[in-house]
Amino acid sequence: MSATRTAVGLGVRRGWTEFLLSLRSPQDQGFYLFVGGGTLLYLWFNRDEQLEGTGISLVAYSLPSVLAALLAFGVVVGPAFSLAMEREDGTLLRHKALPHGMQGYVTGQLVYHSLGLLPMLLVILVPSFLLFDGVMERGAEGWLTVAWVVALGLLATLPLGMVIGSLVPSTQKVTTWGMLPVIVVTAISGIFFPVQALWGWVQGLAQVFPTYWIGLGMRSAFLPDAAAAVELGDSWRTGTTVLVLAAWAVAGLLVTPRVLRRMARRQSGSQVAAARDAAAQWVR
Amino acid sequence: MPRPAPPSDDRVIEVRGLRMSYGSTEVLTGVDLTVSAGEVVCLLGPNGAGKTTTIEVLEGFRLPSAGHVRVLGADPARADDAWRARVGVVLQSWRDHARWTPRRLLEQLGGYYAPYATAERPRPYDVDWLLDVVGMTEFADRRIGTLSGGQRRRLDVAVGIIGRPELLFLDEPTAGFDPQARRDFHDLVHRLSDLEGTSILLTTHDLAEAERLADRILVLADGRIVADGSPDALTRQVAGTSEVRWACGRERFVHGTDDVVAFVRGLFEQHGDALTDLEVRHASLEDTYLAMVQRFEAGARSAPALEVTR
Structure with a gap:
């Protein structure tokens, strides 16, 4: 048992180290600035728009929605890419060769990608509060809601990223099998405009995935109660939000370890060597 | 544990x-x-x-x-x-x-x-x-x-x-x-x-x-x-052949043999003081290995596996 605890502790340290290294990397800093800047530009150009017939500014509606979309997108695509890449470059194999190494590796991934959300939230939230009015209507209670929505949202979506990363045949395929579906789901999830604008069956589809519910939860944290009138059923549906996200989280907890084990079983040195050769061809 | x-x-x-x-x-x-x-x-x-x-x-x-x-x-x-x-x-x-x-x-x-x-x-x-x-x-x-x-x-x-x-x-x-x-x-x-x-x-x-x-x-x-x-x-038993190079006056010779000592003794008996240079090169592991792999790849697949020492 103590070896497992050691491994989980090392995994936490690993996630933290990766997070610090990522903060210091110009590439990742650029990514955060790009996403933050892009979001703010979008909000700035729409600062005078209002949702039709509601008196709610588009900024107030969009900001929590965009945060939700970035959460769901980042936490699915991020781990999918890292896992696919680290399967190919030998990181995973190194851990497979260690006692309890896979436990440490997975812990590290969870910690790293969860922490990675913080700078993302900061680069969007801090300038938004400086630039726009009426963004957070609920004060401390609202922040509490943000906290549980983020936590539950992470649990619901992180496993999806791990599963995609384990199943895709190669890193290049993450774009097809990971990013595209997530972009589609995000687009129909009421992020940039209320979901009622879409056909009925698309609304139904959107409500199957966690992205919609994270968005709804975030809006319920930032917007006043009157704004619930824009939502489906004229309600924040907090109970349903918790249920759907929890269902995804439980499904993830059940499925992910199996998928990861299956993937780890197939790892070998010759597979890593084959990936290296394939990458050399790809670059050439 | x-x-x-x-x-x-x-x-x-x-x-x-x-x-x-x-x-x-x-x-x-x-x-x-x-x-x-x-x-x-x-x-x-x-x-x-x-x-x-x-x-x-x-x-x-x-x-x-x-x-x-x-x-x-x-x-x-x-x-x-x-x-x-x-x-x-x-x-x-x-x-x-x-x-x-x-x-x-x-x-x-x-x-x-x-x-x-x-x-x-x-x-x-x-x-x-x-x-x-x-x-x-x-x-x-x-x-x-x-x-x-x-x-x-x-x-x-x-x-x-x-x-x-x-x-x-x-x-x-x-x-x-x-x-x-x-x-x-x-x-x-x-x-x-x-x-x-x-x-x-x-x-x-x-x-x-x-x-x-x-x-x-x-x-x-x-x-x-x-x-x-x-x-x-491996080297001794598989290849077995060594190469002997020698010179008599200006002439140089090369000969492959399994029994180096006897061959060299013969050289001395035959040429005596006329022998001006002598070099014995044992088969290297590389020679052995290549010979072995060639033998197997050339189709001697039914041949018994070599048991050198155990």
Whole structure:
């Protein structure tokens, strides 16, 4: 048992180290600035728009929605890419060769990608509060809601990223099998405009995935109660939000370890060597 | 920590009738091999002979199609984490952990072995000591992404042995090493074997390396072990032919013979003082190896496997 605890502790340290290294990397800093800047530009150009017939500014509606979309997108695509890449470059194999190494590796991934959300939230939230009015209507209670929505949202979506990363045949395929579906789901999830604008069956589809519910939860944290009138059923549906996200989280907890084990079983040195050769061809 | 019972004698690896096929292609057709505690065994063979497959089965990274495999008293495919802690694997990585430094990575990965430390075998190695042993002290705090290929391979070796393994697997460990790094690596292998009693199984294409490192050489060809013996024994018994060059006055001669001493005695009797130069060149391990592989690839597949010494 103590070896497992050691491994989980090392995994936490690993996630933290990766997070610090990522903060210091110009590439990742650029990514955060790009996403933050892009979001703010979008909000700035729409600062005078209002949702039709509601008196709610588009900024107030969009900001929590965009945060939700970035959460769901980042936490699915991020781990999918890292896992696919680290399967190919030998990181995973190194851990497979260690006692309890896979436990440490997975812990590290969870910690790293969860922490990675913080700078993302900061680069969007801090300038938004400086630039726009009426963004957070609920004060401390609202922040509490943000906290549980983020936590539950992470649990619901992180496993999806791990599963995609384990199943895709190669890193290049993450774009097809990971990013595209997530972009589609995000687009129909009421992020940039209320979901009622879409056909009925698309609304139904959107409500199957966690992205919609994270968005709804975030809006319920930032917007006043009157704004619930824009939502489906004229309600924040907090109970349903918790249920759907929890269902995804439980499904993830059940499925992910199996998928990861299956993937780890197939790892070998010759597979890593084959990936290296394939990458050399790809670059050439 | 309960340890698996030791095998009947001091064998750390025992393989009988190992077969591996992918679809209809048979890569391994019945490999038998043993490695005893503290032995350094070198697996030689042409590309595609199944060296890597064999090692991966022994490492527990690949399931064999058939055969009896015991490594440190356990079946590697089903072995637990305590077994894993006793085995070191040197992997050929290429771009992992690019943002980390060697020191940080070794500290992180070494930590996993700490729960498996025993009084007579403290684990893991001290990182500074290990960095020094593999000659990495000066780049210990550089980003791994900036290391050269050879420096990276040293790091791979360090990662493989950080847990003070009882048994170490090395698949072509010195590919891409410069001569100095290769010499350093050989010293390291001797050190692990002599001081730590580590049993080592390595593959290589470099016959001089095999000759220098190995207590015993196994030649894998056509999916099975075709020769098994000490480098000396292999060289003597298989090729057998030495080359004698001599000169009488201005004329130079070359002659191949199995019995060098008798031939040279004959030379002296025949030419006496007229002999102005004499050179005897024994067949090298490389000659032996090439002859052996050629024989097998030329279709002498029904020939019995060579048993040099056991």
